[in-house]
Amino acid sequence: MGAGPQHNWVKGSRVPPQYRSQHYVVNNLRHHGLKQPPRGYQWVQYGSDYMLVAIATGVIAQLVLSH
DSSP, X not given: OOOSSOOOOOTTSBXXXXXXXXXXXXXXXXHHTOOOOOTTEEEEEETTEEEEXXXXXXXEEEEEOOO
């Protein structure tokens, strides 16, 4: 993961649909050090960054960025 154009993720912006596919959704939360998302949200991984994304809209609610 992490291939492709550079993205500057921002809270409140939308994640494109291709990044909300099962390929990017984080299922093993404990392995990644993430908390259980609230109902209607899922964690999405892009490279070493994680985004808490609303499933219905793709809006980013929280970012965990690797620097």
